[in-house]
Amino acid sequence: MQMRLFNTLTSRVEPLEPISPPEIRMYACGLTVYNRGHVGNYRTIVTTDVLRRALRYLGFRVKGVLNITDVDDRIIQQAVTADQDLQGFTRPWIEALEEDMTTLGIERPEFMPRATEHLPEMIDLIARLTARGHTYEADGSIYFRIASFPEYGRLSGLDVKGIKAGARVDTDKYDKENARDFVLWKFKSDEPEWAQWDAPFGRGRPGWHIECSAMSMKYLGQTFDLHIGGEDLIFPHHENEIAQSSGATGEPFVRHWMHVKHLLIDDETMSKSKGNFFTIPDILERGHSPDSIRYLLAGSHYRKPLSFGFEGLEQSVAALERIWGLVQRLDETQGDGPEGEARKACTDAETTFREALADDLNTPEALAAVHGLVSRANALLAEGELTRSGAGAVRSTLKGMDSVFGVLLPKEAADQLSAEEQALFDERQEARRQREFARADEARARLEAMGIVLEDTRGATRWRRRR
RNA sequence: GGCGGCGUAGCCAAGUGGUUAAGGCGGAGGUCUGCAAAACCUCUAUUCCCCGGUUCGACUCCGGGCGCCGCCUCCA
16 A cells, blocks of 8 residues: 655655665654663654554665664763763663563564774765865865755755844854855864774764764665654754765665654653653653553654653553453453444544555554444443354454554563452452341452452453552 | 744544544443453544635645744754
8 A cells, every 4th residue: 555654855745665666765864872761762762663564564675774863072071071982881871772672572574783993984975075075174074065966955944045134054163165065074183093993084083963864875775765853853964964975875865755753741841851751761760651642652654743741641551451351351242143234333443543654654543443443342232232252353453453563462471460469359249148248348459459449241351460 | 033843622633625634541421240350332623823815615835923832053
């Protein structure tokens, strides 16, 4: 099925037409590892994850890259302050990234390259840019000359011909030809040895943008299908990537650019510089589940600002528990017979789900389809009209949908009641048999206080842990 | 100052030039239950920030206003 996505390059929703169908080659700007990523960072990463899963759901194959920037100004600065070398300083933050990705159920992309492992590629790229006349040297550093690249500014829509009134201009420590020219290779003799590499054009280190050009083209080719990142990266990072890549190869760089809106908190964007952010561990510490975070992030539309809040996480858990509750009941369904109504419910939901995803990754509508199926299945169940095969159909439909969202099925946790909990549970059952309801209710209340919720059914009594 | 985006019920959040403006959470009533829980049924925006305009018809298109957000500088 065709996937339509908003393309920043054209400001329109356009079909995603892979260069080598059915494979989609996509690159996502990951994190700069100088501290712990916050939920806002993970909105982009979760969106990327949901997108690649959705693409597969729609019949594509995906080759994806998520990069790790492990050398830049802030990293060097902070490593020096902490009296560590580059590897020593970044290692814990890379581990934190991987831990958070696991927590949020994010698939490992095919490649997760690190900048420091691609110095030869970056150096080669700079050499090619120089050969094509896109660079100049000043104070030993190599700059990209934007005047040599007429396309510059197309992605961001910025006028780079001059500096507009009111625009802030960076204090120019170097002798740049144009304020917008950016550095490809920095000559910095005052920085530690571990942040310097040999290159034909002098010992130094890469600028911020070059690693993404080098790594994306290495793994995905000179021209590839899709590039994703947070909206703040449109300028200058992505603009510069285009200039560097296309400038070096003479070929188009990326066909489709996708940008994820920032998370809002109290109507302000969440950012490290403002300090108004939460990390994943922060949120877990407050008692929220990983699933609720993923549901909230994945279930909002990537092109709209999302108001992040703890109330939203509560609402997410409640919605998830409704879905999980159905799945549990489906698995207990008895009764022979054809799939009946359930079949149609599944087909309808699948159609809506698929079309929603294909329409600019409309995950809120896709989730509405999930809930629609849940409601219909619950109704059939309540009327005793769901057979075992019907329940199986619903379950496998939900399973397919979960291949995109990753949180729709309850965890298979080999969850057992503790001895104390089991004793209370047994006592309540015994009390109920003897119709000593006061005693039974007391046991139930104590279990409730421990986070165990009971549900009496015709047959057995079912229990589940809250959250 | 320049460029871009947003403003939909108590909360989160889709969507459309003209059928009943998705879905979830929350709330109210009912069914079921020993009572609950869960589930089911019913209800919960005569209305989409405000004001004009285009149109047979706008919440959806255009203009203006108000409010908010982002980028233009390191930031997902």
